[in-house]
Every structure is written in C-alpha cells, then in structure tokens.
Amino acid sequence: MSKKIVVLGAGTGGTIVSNNLRRHLSDDWEITVIDRDDKHVYQPGLLFVPFGIQNANTLVKSRKKYILPGVNFVIDEITHIDTEKRNVRTRNHSFDYDFLVIATGCRIMPEEDDGLMDAWNKNAFSFYYVDAAVQLKKRLDEFKGGKIVMNIAAVPFKCPVAPIEFVFLADWYLKKKGIRHKSEIELVTPLPGAFTKPKATAIFTEAAKEKNIKITTQFELSEVNGKERYIESMKGDKVSYDTLVIIPTTQGDSVISQCGLDDGIGFVPTHHNTLQALKHERVYVIGDATNVPTSKAGSVAHYEADVVVFNIMAEIHGVKPEEIFDGHSTCFIVYEKGKSSLIDFNYKIEPLPGQFPLPHMGPFSLLKPTKMNWYGKLGFEPLYWNVLLAGRHLGMPPTLVMAGKEVG
Ligand SMILES: Cc1cc2nc3c(=O)[nH]c(=O)nc-3n(C[C@H](O)[C@H](O)[C@H](O)COP(=O)(O)OP(=O)(O)OC[C@H]3O[C@@H](n4cnc5c(N)ncnc54)[C@H](O)[C@@H]3O)c2cc1C
Incomplete structure (x- = not known):
C-alpha cells in the first residue's frame, strides 16, 4: 500500500x-x-x-x-x-x-460586486489582503473628516468580528486625530445584527451606540456607485459614503x-x-x-x-472517524488600541461571560473589554508563528470547555 x-x-x-x-x-x-x-x-x-x-x-x-x-x-x-x-x-x-x-x-472577489472595481482605491477600499490594507492606510492618513461606511457585501465572509473591530478602531483613530466630531461611522451588514450570535450582538451593539457608530442591518448589497458615493441594497435602500471600506463577496x-x-x-x-x-x-x-x-x-x-x-x-488504523468537532471558535474583538474583548463559542453554545482559558484565573475575560485581552490579541501573533503553525499543542482540547464560563 x-x-x-x-x-x-x-x-x-x-x-x-x-x-x-x-x-x-x-x-x-x-x-x-x-x-x-x-x-x-x-x-x-x-x-x-x-x-x-x-x-x-x-x-x-x-x-x-x-x-x-x-x-x-x-x-x-x-x-x-x-x-x-x-x-x-x-x-x-x-x-x-x-x-x-x-x-x-x-x-475575495471584488470583481463580483457591481460597480466596486470602478471605485476601487478611489473611494472604495478594503483591508482583507495586504495591498488593499496598505491602500486603505494611505486613505485614512489623508482623511480630514466625513463619512466612513464599513460594508459587508455578502455572507459568508471570513472573520465575522473584523468589521466590528474595524468600526471600533476607526472611532479610536478619528478621536486620536481630533476629527471624530467631523466624522460619521456606519456599519452596513447583510446580517440581522452586528455579529452572528444574538447575545454577543447585543453587547457589541451597545458598545457601538456608546461610540456613536450607526449599525444598519439586513442590507444586501446590490451596487456600489463610486461616482455618486453610495451603496444600494437589493431593496433599493441607499447609504451614502465618503470612504467605503468593504469586505467584497467571498x-x-x-x-x-x-x-x-x-x-x-x-x-x-x-x-x-x-x-x-x-x-x-x-x-x-x-x-x-x-x-x-x-x-x-x-x-x-x-x-x-x-x-x-x-x-x-x-x-x-482501520477505526471509524469520530464525531468530535463542535464548531469551537475563539476570537478577540478589539474595542480600541489598548482594549479588547474575547468570545469563545461553538455550534450550540453562544459566547458567555467568564474567564478564559483557566476558570477563576483567566487571565483573559470573556465578553468584556480589558487591557489583558489586548495583550492577548498582540501575544497571539508570536504564538501563531512559533507554536500553533508548528502543530504544537497548548494543552487545550479542540472542543469548547465550559469551566470558567458563567451560565444563566
Ligand atoms: C482582516 C482579517 C482579520 C482576521 N482576524 C482573525 C482573528 O483575529 N482571529 C482568527 O481566528 N481569524 C482571523 N482571520 C481569519 C483567518 O485568517 C482565516 O480564517 C484563516 O487564515 C483560514 O485558514 P485557511 O487555512 O482555511 O485559509 P488560508 O490561511 O487563507 O489558506 C488557504 C491557502 O490555500 C491556497 N490556495 C487556495 N487555492 C489554491 C490553488 N488553487 N492552488 C494553490 N494554492 C491554493 C492559498 O494560496 C492560501 O495560502 C482574519 C482574516 C482577515 C482577512
């Protein structure tokens, strides 16, 4: 054989x-x-x-x-x-x-979204691959105030928390530049809420409200009009923008x-x-x-x-494969530079509050923006390159662990 x-x-x-x-x-x-x-x-x-x-x-x-x-x-x-x-x-x-x-x-297929390529790198940008993220940096460097719209063209898309993180960071960034009062930020999504899971969505929506970020839901993109600077939904609703940041069809x-x-x-x-x-x-x-x-x-x-x-x-070894995977996912959600939240969930269990990965000790807090979570987000990169890619174990099972989570 x-x-x-x-x-x-x-x-x-x-x-x-x-x-x-x-x-x-x-x-x-x-x-x-x-x-x-x-x-x-x-x-x-x-x-x-x-x-x-x-x-x-x-x-x-x-x-x-x-x-x-x-x-x-x-x-x-x-x-x-x-x-x-x-x-x-x-x-x-x-x-x-x-x-x-x-x-x-x-x-990532920007060419699939009507009108997007005409506006690409003129007033429509992305951060989903390296060149795009660099172009968007240039645009934000020159930004003097106006309306930033973060749009998700279609589902599914990768990293469902990234657009929320983007609008939260945009709020932090524009405040730092002293032009937040001259700017609007809007998240326009085809989902029924800011995220896929209802309880976490409620928490992120509240945080967006505090940051004066508008969220428009159930907006299925039909067209990007870069000339007149608006996006239009399948139902004919229009959202105007000065700078569009888009996750193209995936x-x-x-x-x-x-x-x-x-x-x-x-x-x-x-x-x-x-x-x-x-x-x-x-x-x-x-x-x-x-x-x-x-x-x-x-x-x-x-x-x-x-x-x-x-x-x-x-x-x-001639044994039947086992039904082990439970949809386990763990993601940091940046609220601003220096503060991040964290979610841990699977197919059935929504993100819950508590401590991660160790019960009582954390050091990371679930569904709560903390400085320690921010360090976790930063620390993940060396862990990724040096430990995870090598196929080494962190002593954690692949499935969701309930210890440390607050139920009810
Ligand atoms: C902006 C952004 C932020 C993100 N943030 C997070 C985060 O905070 N946490 C998190 O967990 N995830 C995050 N993600 C998502 C994460 O990066 C991806 O989910 C992950 O990389 C998927 O791994 P993969 O192996 O499935 O695909 P990839 O890592 O994309 O690898 C697929 C590979 O297949 C190759 N390939 C495809 N087709 C062919 C072909 N025909 N011939 C040859 N090669 C081919 C490609 O070149 C590529 O290298 C983020 C993603 C983005 C874009």
Missing part, C-alpha cells in the same frame, strides 16, 4: 495539519502540502495596518520556513482534484494520495467549484463533526474551505486540525 497524504493549501489550516501529521506519522508516510506561492500572511494583523498599528511588511513570511522538515512543500497552482482516482494535478505535477486534506481557504477557491466539489459558492460540503467531505471518501476539509456553520477563523482551523489528524490516524 502506498502511503501518501496530500494537503491542498499551506495557509493557517494546511500548515498546522501538515506539521501535526508529520509529528504523528512514521516516515513511511509521505506528506505533501501544495500552495501557489511562498507568502504566508498573518491575516489578523491586516486589521491593524490601516490604523498604523502594524506594518504590512511584518505580516508576510516564507511558508517554507514554517513547514517542518519531512513535509514536502510544493509551490504550484492546484488545477484539478479527482476524488475517484485519488489524484491531484497542479500546473507542473501530478500527485496520487491515500488521504486528501482540502485547506484552500476563501477567495467564495471558496475556483478549483473546488471547477472540480464539482462545492456547495455552489466554492465551499466543500463537510460533515460538521468528523470534518470528512460529505461526498468523497478519504477526503477531509479544514478552515475556511469547509461549509460548516461556524466562523471562518484561524482559531477554528487550528481546533479543526486536531480533529482531522485524529480522524486520519483512526482511518489508518
């Missing part, structure tokens, strides 16, 4: 899972991870770039450097996935596999759709608990590429990696 595992995508999920598999499997298992380039971006840091809190150059590192020796890293475009023949093709190579892990993430990678593996928008139908691809044997899915109903977040990819590795090991 050949012993080959192929991992598609060397971003957050693909790197963690490849390294974690290398740690667990003997050398007769060949592990190959494929990505189109050698640039690993620490995406949470993109939020800070427009506000000058972080320099974009520090967010990009060589993927190769973070992939363990013993994992075969291939830089190439994945062009075909054949789950019947158990084969993956790239522009220049062909790879047979015994197990496949799909970790191809999301594709889908899964095109190779997933082209090979018929997707749910219609590029994400792979995935078992919510085992993380197996629903229609394909020996295929697992991790991170943003799945269609599981939890946040598209790095923390989720990290928790999922443990489950995928466990279940591949189970299959190798």
Whole structure:
C-alpha cells in the first residue's frame, strides 16, 4: 500500500495539519502540502495596518520556513482534484494520495460586486489582503473628516468580528486625530445584527451606540456607485459614503467549484463533526474551505486540525472517524488600541461571560473589554508563528470547555 497524504493549501489550516501529521506519522508516510506561492500572511494583523498599528511588511513570511522538515512543500497552482482516482494535478505535477486534506481557504472577489472595481482605491477600499490594507492606510492618513461606511457585501465572509473591530478602531483613530466630531461611522451588514450570535450582538451593539457608530442591518448589497458615493441594497435602500471600506463577496477557491466539489459558492460540503467531505471518501476539509456553520477563523482551523489528524490516524488504523468537532471558535474583538474583548463559542453554545482559558484565573475575560485581552490579541501573533503553525499543542482540547464560563 502506498502511503501518501496530500494537503491542498499551506495557509493557517494546511500548515498546522501538515506539521501535526508529520509529528504523528512514521516516515513511511509521505506528506505533501501544495500552495501557489511562498507568502504566508498573518491575516489578523491586516486589521491593524490601516490604523498604523502594524506594518504590512511584518505580516508576510516564507511558508517554507514554517513547514517542518519531512513535509514536502510544493509551490504550484492546484488545477484539478479527482476524488475517484485519488489524484491531484497542479500546473507542473501530478500527485496520487491515500488521504486528501482540502485547506484552500476563501477567495475575495471584488470583481463580483457591481460597480466596486470602478471605485476601487478611489473611494472604495478594503483591508482583507495586504495591498488593499496598505491602500486603505494611505486613505485614512489623508482623511480630514466625513463619512466612513464599513460594508459587508455578502455572507459568508471570513472573520465575522473584523468589521466590528474595524468600526471600533476607526472611532479610536478619528478621536486620536481630533476629527471624530467631523466624522460619521456606519456599519452596513447583510446580517440581522452586528455579529452572528444574538447575545454577543447585543453587547457589541451597545458598545457601538456608546461610540456613536450607526449599525444598519439586513442590507444586501446590490451596487456600489463610486461616482455618486453610495451603496444600494437589493431593496433599493441607499447609504451614502465618503470612504467605503468593504469586505467584497467571498467564495471558496475556483478549483473546488471547477472540480464539482462545492456547495455552489466554492465551499466543500463537510460533515460538521468528523470534518470528512460529505461526498468523497478519504477526503477531509479544514478552515475556511469547509461549509460548516461556524466562523471562518484561524482559531477554528487550528481546533479543526486536531480533529482531522485524529480522524486520519483512526482511518489508518482501520477505526471509524469520530464525531468530535463542535464548531469551537475563539476570537478577540478589539474595542480600541489598548482594549479588547474575547468570545469563545461553538455550534450550540453562544459566547458567555467568564474567564478564559483557566476558570477563576483567566487571565483573559470573556465578553468584556480589558487591557489583558489586548495583550492577548498582540501575544497571539508570536504564538501563531512559533507554536500553533508548528502543530504544537497548548494543552487545550479542540472542543469548547465550559469551566470558567458563567451560565444563566
Ligand atoms: C482582516 C482579517 C482579520 C482576521 N482576524 C482573525 C482573528 O483575529 N482571529 C482568527 O481566528 N481569524 C482571523 N482571520 C481569519 C483567518 O485568517 C482565516 O480564517 C484563516 O487564515 C483560514 O485558514 P485557511 O487555512 O482555511 O485559509 P488560508 O490561511 O487563507 O489558506 C488557504 C491557502 O490555500 C491556497 N490556495 C487556495 N487555492 C489554491 C490553488 N488553487 N492552488 C494553490 N494554492 C491554493 C492559498 O494560496 C492560501 O495560502 C482574519 C482574516 C482577515 C482577512
């Protein structure tokens, strides 16, 4: 029997899972991870770039450097996935596999939003990839007052807390520049609230009110009109802006759709608990590429990696994969420079107040903006590069822990 595992995508999920598999499997298992380039971006840091809190150059590192020796890293475009023949093709190579892990993430598609490209980098900006975040920084540097609208073009989108963090940081930034009184900030979202979970939404909405940030909900974007500077919804409602900050339409990678593996928008139908691809044997899915109903977040990819590795090991030993994953997600939510909140939840349990990760001791507080949480947000970056990507464990299970949470 050949012993080959192929991992598609060397971003957050693909790197963690490849390294974690290398740690667990003997050398007769060949592990190959494929990505189109050698640039690993620490995406949470993109939020800070427009506000000058972080320099974009520090967010990009060589993927190769973070992939363990013993994992075969291939830089190439994945062009075909054949789950019947158990084969993956790239522009220049062909790879047979015994197990496949799909970790191809999301594709940001501004060209899908009507009118957006005409306004792009003129009065419409984003911070969802490096070049865009740098352009937005220039715009904010020159901003002298006016209306900033943060819009989410469509669901799903990655990191559902990022737009809330953006408007909170915009409030802090404009105050620091002394032009908050000359400015308006509005979050315009297709969701029924500022976030996907009702209890946390109520808390974030209250904080937005205190910061004089308007929230407009259930706004499904139909068009960006950069000439007259407004966005229009499917229902015909218009919101005017001076500077638009947008999370463009997001889908899964095109190779997933082209090979018929997707749910219609590029994400792979995935078992919510085992993380197996629903229609394909020996295929697992991790991170943003799945269609599981939890946040598209790095923390989720990290928790999922443990489950995928466990279940591949189970299959190798002839045991049925277990239904372990519970949708666990953990996210800091920045309120201003120096203060952050934190949420920890899963498919069934909404974010609750309490302490994290240790009951009574924290040191982080759930659903509460604190300085310690801000340090947690900053400290996450070295942890990401040096510990998490390497597939090392923090002694935490991948599933939600109730100890430390205040119920009722
Ligand atoms: C502004 C912003 C802020 C964020 N903040 C947070 C946060 O605070 N906390 C948090 O947990 N998460 C956050 N996230 C989300 C987090 O970064 C992503 O959810 C996470 O990186 C997903 O990991 P992934 O492995 O699924 O996808 P990615 O890390 O995006 O990796 C996918 C990889 O697949 C490769 N790929 C895709 N298709 C092909 C192909 N055809 N051929 C070759 N290679 C291919 C891509 O090049 C890419 O490297 C944030 C994201 C953004 C944009």
